[in-house]
Each structure stands twice: as structure tokens, then as C-alpha cells.
Amino acid sequence: MSDFDELVDFVVVGSGGGSMCAALLMRSAGKKVLILEKEDLVGGTTARSGGVMWIPNNPFMKRDGVPDSYEQASAYLDSVVGDPVDAPGTSRQRRSSYLHEAPCMVQFLVDQGIKLTRVAEWPDYYDDRPGGSAPGRTVVAELFNVNELGPWKNKLRKGFLQLPATLDELLELPGFKRSWRIKILMLKIAFRAIAAKLTGKQWISAGAALQGRMLQAALRADVDIRPGSPVRELIMKDGAVTGVVTVKDGRPWKVGASLGVLVNAGGFARNQRMRDRYQPGTSVKWTMASSGDTGEMIEEMMRHGAAIAQMDEMVGTQLTLPPEEQGADFMPTAQRLTAAPHAILVDQSGVRYMNEGGSYMAYCKGMIERNKQVAAVPSWALFDQQYLKKYMLAGKMPGSRKPKNWIDEGYLHKAESIEDLARQLKMDPSTLKSTVERFNGFVVKNRDEDFHRGERAxxxxxxDPFQKPSAALGAIEKAPYYAVPVVPGDVSTYGGVVTDECARVLREDGAVIPGLYATGVSTASVMGRVYPGAGCSIGPSFVWGYVAAKHAAGINTDPV
Structure with missing residues (x-):
């Protein structure tokens, strides 16, 4: 070990949620741990996200009387994920380990003083399958006063929305024009913001709150966190990973890790070369992953023999991009755009081809698959005046008036008839008219016979909870008619190195690479090729970071 410039027990590459979780476990075992973050800001894509973790059978479900169990969650994953032969990240052994360890991980964080809770209602994305949960299995952080971080406040990556509102509250706000209760909620949030200013607080929410709380706990536990410290190489000796080469004061710095190295460095969403190889037809222009999501640590693990899998998968999120949002740091999602009443999604021939209410990952996969047969990237969100008056569009509040340049620059198309709209979109007018008429017929029957939209919780x-009789279906019948493009964006990639039930990185032959662990989207997801519910990338990042640290520290990881 004399070849090293520095010695610690455990090195963590990257500062996402799983990194902080692993570091806290190591510190609770009395071990010296070092987090190396290549960027100047800590928190990773987790801090930019909604900060939701999918944790079956979690303690907050028990607190609120929401039924769940290992068996119920296992049945759900068996039904939704299955046993794909081309997705080794989701072996039954790994799924079992995840379901056993996830609630333990949450309880560990709570015991460390991290304030977590659940969203009252966030259904599993396939809640109609066996074992599905309509109330949902989500865990989130409570609001966090970022000023409590002191000098580290400016080192935490900012979240997507700077409002002192919980996720439950944020999800309700778009309906403010239609509910006095939501108007009162907006006043409550405004008063909270005013009170915070008067008392010297700065509340943050969602992923930034989760990572703010994790960072605070890590600092209190005396975790050594070094921003601006990229890892250039893994050091291997006698077939085992024994440390890393990072950068300190502008020169290479070798750190030895007696218990191992955990890689949680994100995926390759910001690397167009890797996207072209593994996910042709997708673009770095459509990702909302952290700027550091460039894939070099996946390739470094591959250089040392790591197996990879599921590299063609991404956590898709449908986007619609007005001119001013092209290349923006946070781009407007279209998740609710075509899931709300009075709207549908059509391909470039004018044909509807999916349940617009499905999970964002399934939605984007559907677009990409459709594009192999019929031009569908971009697809078109088609809606009428009713939609525009009631719902948000591309981040703008409900109401008829939209920026003039949206139409001038060809983003928002507007016409007095479906046929005229079709001509603007270079579609056959009779095809688009037939598509709309067929959908409107389903609205009358209150049943989507083609794609079953509205049948799942x-x-x-x-x-729209205020839309009767269906929250998901509403006729497209009131002129003017509108269309905007939708593209298959993402929040991260979903494939990487293959790991076992202890989060150890595996070779192609299934052998363990000693001393090397991985978590987060640096790995082939335990959820395989499906996104079963909100937080199915962040939840596993935390859980496998926790499991890796337990194994490396010699703490029992057998299911209780």
C-alpha cells in the first residue's frame, strides 16, 4: 500500500444519493470514507430530480395504514418485470435482495436523523397488475432549509423548482384555477416563502431537499467529500480493485481503499458517442441528467473486465420544447400533456399509437419503437381550446394566451379545423380527422377501446380529478385546435455494469471483481427494462449503495 498517496477504508466515486447513503453506513461502522465528485457541485442527477424513491413495504406505508408486504411487492415485480434473458440486472436473487433491504435502508436513514415521509398518493405505474399499489410506494424527503448547510450551501446542485412546496403540493398546483382549496394552498405556500425570508430560512424541495439532507448528515458524520476531484483510473492489483487515481492540486493522486471502491458516477446520458453506440436515435439535447453524466466510469470498469447489460435502456421522459427552452437546463416535461382530457398523441401520419397515460419510460420507448415503422420522433400532441384553458402547456399556466413566438417559430400549430391542422403538420387530413373522431367516440363510451387509457389508477x-366522468378522457371538439411536438427525452440512462445481490461488479463469466462495487445508473437496473413506479432509479441507487457498504464493511447482508 506504500504506492498510494493516501489511504482510506472506502472510496465512493460520485456524489449522488447512493453515495451519501453508503458513506453514512461506513461511518456508522467506524470506517474512513472518501467521496470523490468530479464536478464542483455535489448531489448528482438525484438533486435535480423529484427526489422520489420507490421503496416497497416502507415504514411510512405502515404508519399510514397502507397495505404492503415483501410478498405483494415481489408478485408485482414478477408480473411487471418478468424474467428477461437479456436483462441480467434483474435476476430474481437481486430483486429479492432489493425488496428485503430497501425498507431497512429507509429505517437506517431515519435513524440517522434524516427526515423522510411518503407522498400520499402516487400510484405504481402498473397498479392494475398483481401486487400493484394504487396509493403507491414512494418515499421522499421533507422540505429542507438549505441555509443549514452553511458554506456547503453553494456546493449543492440546485433542483428543478425553487419553491417552498412539498411534492404533494406541487402536484396539485396546476389545478389552481378550478379549486378554492388549491387557491388556499397557493396562499399557504406564499406565506411560507414570506415567513422563510423573515426568519432567514431558504426552503428547498424534491431531489434538492433529499440531497441537502443527505449532505448535511454526511458532513455531520465527518465524511470527507471532495468536489472537483475526478477519478481517472481504477487501480487493480492481483485481480482486485485496491484504489483510484484522482486529481489533487492539479496532479494525479493515488488513493488506496482497503475495503473497496463504490462507483456511483451516473450513466452516459451526456455522451453522444455512447448514445450513438447503445441508443441510436436518442440525443444529448433531450436529456435532463446532470452535466457529469458522461459514462467514463462505466467504460473504466469495462476496461477492467466488467460485464455490461441493458445499455439500450433509458429512463425516458417525454419533452416538448418551445424555442426558448431549447438546450435549457431544465426542460418542460410533456408527461401530463397528452394524459389529460382533450388531448392525444399521434405519429407523423396522424395515427394514435399508445396509451398516453402510461409511465414516462414506456411512453418514450413506445415513441422510439413506433419510429422504426412510421415517423414518430417527434410525435405530435394534439389538443383543443378546452385543454388550453384548463391545463398547463410547456410550463405556462392555463389560459388561451401563449407567447406569440411559439406560433411564429413553428412550435405551436393552431387551426380552426382538424383538417387544416393536419395540413400544417403535413398529414393526410382524413387520417387525422378519423383518429380524432375515433378517440371522441371512446370518450362518449367512457372507454378507450384501443389503448385502455384511464383504466389504471x-x-x-x-x-384531471375535476373532470367527470373520467379523469383521463375528454373530447377534442372545440376549436381552435392545436399541436406541439413531443420528443423522447430522458432523465438518465438505465444500463451499465452488471452487479450481484451484494452490489459487487461482475465479469462476463459471472465472477466477482474483488473490491469493486457499483450502484445507481452506472449499473444495469434491478428493474430490468421496465419502470415499475416513481423513484425506480433513485430508490435502487440508495439501496445498492447501502448494501455495498454493508458488504464491504463486513456487516451481515442476509435477509432478516
């Missing part, structure tokens, strides 16, 4: 949750 999740579809209805995405829709």
Missing part, C-alpha cells in the same frame, strides 16, 4: 392520477 396511475392514468387517472395523471389526468
Amino acid at each position: 396511475y392514468d387517472r392520477w395523471l389526468g
Whole structure:
């Protein structure tokens, strides 16, 4: 070990949620741990996200009387994920380990003083399958006063929305024009913001709150966190990973890790070369992953023999991009755009081809698959005046008036008839008219016979609770008619190195690479090729970071 410039027990590459979780476990075991973050800001894509973790059978479900169990969650994953032969990240052994360890991980964080809770209603994305949960299995952080971080406040990556509102509250706000209760909620949030200013607080929410709380706990536990410290190489000796080469004061710095190295460095969403190789037809222009999501640590693990899998998968999120949002740091999602009443999605021939209320990952996969047969990237969100008056569009509040340049620059198309709209979109007018008429017929029957939109709790949750009789279906019948493009964006990639039930990185032959662990989207997801519910990338990042640290520290990881 004399070849090293510095010695610690455990090195963590990257500062996402799983990194902080692993570091806290190591510190609770009395071990010296070092987090190396290549960027100047800590928190990773987790801090930019909604900060939701999918944790079956979690303690907050028990607190609120929401039924769940290992068996119920296992049945759900068996039904939704299955046993794909081309997705080794989701072996039954790994799924079992995840379901056993996830609630333990949450309880560990709570015991460390991290304030977590659940969203009252966030249905599993396939809640109609065996074992599905309509109330949902989400865990989130409570609001956090970022000023409590002191000098580290400016080192935490900012979240997507700077409002002192919980996720439950944020999800309700778009309906403010139609509910006095939501108007009162907006006043409550405004008063909270005013009170915070008067008392010297700065509340943050969602992923930034989760990572703010994790960072605070890590600092209190005396975790050594070094921003601006990229890892250039893994050091291997006698077939085992024994440390890393990072950068300190502008020169290479070798750090030895007696218990191992955990890689949680994100995926490759910001690397167009890797996207072209593994996910042709997708673009770095459509990702909302952290700027550091460039894939070099996946390739470094591959250089040392790591197996990879599921590299063609991404956590898709449908986007619609007005001119001013092209290349923006946070781009407007179209998740609820075509899931709400009075709207549908069509391909470039004018044909509807999916349940618009499904999970964002399934939605984007559907677009990409459709594009192999019929031009569908971009697809078109088609809606009428009713939609525009009631719902948000591309981040703008409900109401008829939209920026003039949206039409001038060809983003928003507007016409007095479906046929005229079709001509603007270079579609056959009779095809688009037939598509709309068929959908309107389903609205009358209150049943989508083609794609079953509105039959799942999740579809209805995405829709409009004030719309009767269906929260998901509403006729497209009041002129003017509108269309905007939708593209298959993402929040991260979903494939990487293959790991076992202890989060150890595996070779192609299934052998363990000693001393090397991985978590987060640096790995082939335990959820395989499906996104079963909100937080199915962040939840596993935390859980496998926790499991890796337990194993490396010699703490029992057998299911209780």
C-alpha cells in the first residue's frame, strides 16, 4: 500500500444519493470514507430530480395504514418485470435482495436523523397488475432549509423548482384555477416563502431537499467529500480493485481503499458517442441528467473486465420544447400533456399509437419503437381550446394566451379545423380527422377501446380529478385546435455494469471483481427494462449503495 498517496477504508466515486447513503453506513461502522465528485457541485442527477424513491413495504406505508408486504411487492415485480434473458440486472436473487433491504435502508436513514415521509398518493405505474399499489410506494424527503448547510450551501446542485412546496403540493398546483382549496394552498405556500425570508430560512424541495439532507448528515458524520476531484483510473492489483487515481492540486493522486471502491458516477446520458453506440436515435439535447453524466466510469470498469447489460435502456421522459427552452437546463416535461382530457398523441401520419397515460419510460420507448415503422420522433400532441384553458402547456399556466413566438417559430400549430391542422403538420387530413373522431367516440363510451387509457389508477392520477366522468378522457371538439411536438427525452440512462445481490461488479463469466462495487445508473437496473413506479432509479441507487457498504464493511447482508 506504500504506492498510494493516501489511504482510506472506502472510496465512493460520485456524489449522488447512493453515495451519501453508503458513506453514512461506513461511518456508522467506524470506517474512513472518501467521496470523490468530479464536478464542483455535489448531489448528482438525484438533486435535480423529484427526489422520489420507490421503496416497497416502507415504514411510512405502515404508519399510514397502507397495505404492503415483501410478498405483494415481489408478485408485482414478477408480473411487471418478468424474467428477461437479456436483462441480467434483474435476476430474481437481486430483486429479492432489493425488496428485503430497501425498507431497512429507509429505517437506517431515519435513524440517522434524516427526515423522510411518503407522498400520499402516487400510484405504481402498473397498479392494475398483481401486487400493484394504487396509493403507491414512494418515499421522499421533507422540505429542507438549505441555509443549514452553511458554506456547503453553494456546493449543492440546485433542483428543478425553487419553491417552498412539498411534492404533494406541487402536484396539485396546476389545478389552481378550478379549486378554492388549491387557491388556499397557493396562499399557504406564499406565506411560507414570506415567513422563510423573515426568519432567514431558504426552503428547498424534491431531489434538492433529499440531497441537502443527505449532505448535511454526511458532513455531520465527518465524511470527507471532495468536489472537483475526478477519478481517472481504477487501480487493480492481483485481480482486485485496491484504489483510484484522482486529481489533487492539479496532479494525479493515488488513493488506496482497503475495503473497496463504490462507483456511483451516473450513466452516459451526456455522451453522444455512447448514445450513438447503445441508443441510436436518442440525443444529448433531450436529456435532463446532470452535466457529469458522461459514462467514463462505466467504460473504466469495462476496461477492467466488467460485464455490461441493458445499455439500450433509458429512463425516458417525454419533452416538448418551445424555442426558448431549447438546450435549457431544465426542460418542460410533456408527461401530463397528452394524459389529460382533450388531448392525444399521434405519429407523423396522424395515427394514435399508445396509451398516453402510461409511465414516462414506456411512453418514450413506445415513441422510439413506433419510429422504426412510421415517423414518430417527434410525435405530435394534439389538443383543443378546452385543454388550453384548463391545463398547463410547456410550463405556462392555463389560459388561451401563449407567447406569440411559439406560433411564429413553428412550435405551436393552431387551426380552426382538424383538417387544416393536419395540413400544417403535413398529414393526410382524413387520417387525422378519423383518429380524432375515433378517440371522441371512446370518450362518449367512457372507454378507450384501443389503448385502455384511464383504466389504471396511475392514468387517472395523471389526468384531471375535476373532470367527470373520467379523469383521463375528454373530447377534442372545440376549436381552435392545436399541436406541439413531443420528443423522447430522458432523465438518465438505465444500463451499465452488471452487479450481484451484494452490489459487487461482475465479469462476463459471472465472477466477482474483488473490491469493486457499483450502484445507481452506472449499473444495469434491478428493474430490468421496465419502470415499475416513481423513484425506480433513485430508490435502487440508495439501496445498492447501502448494501455495498454493508458488504464491504463486513456487516451481515442476509435477509432478516
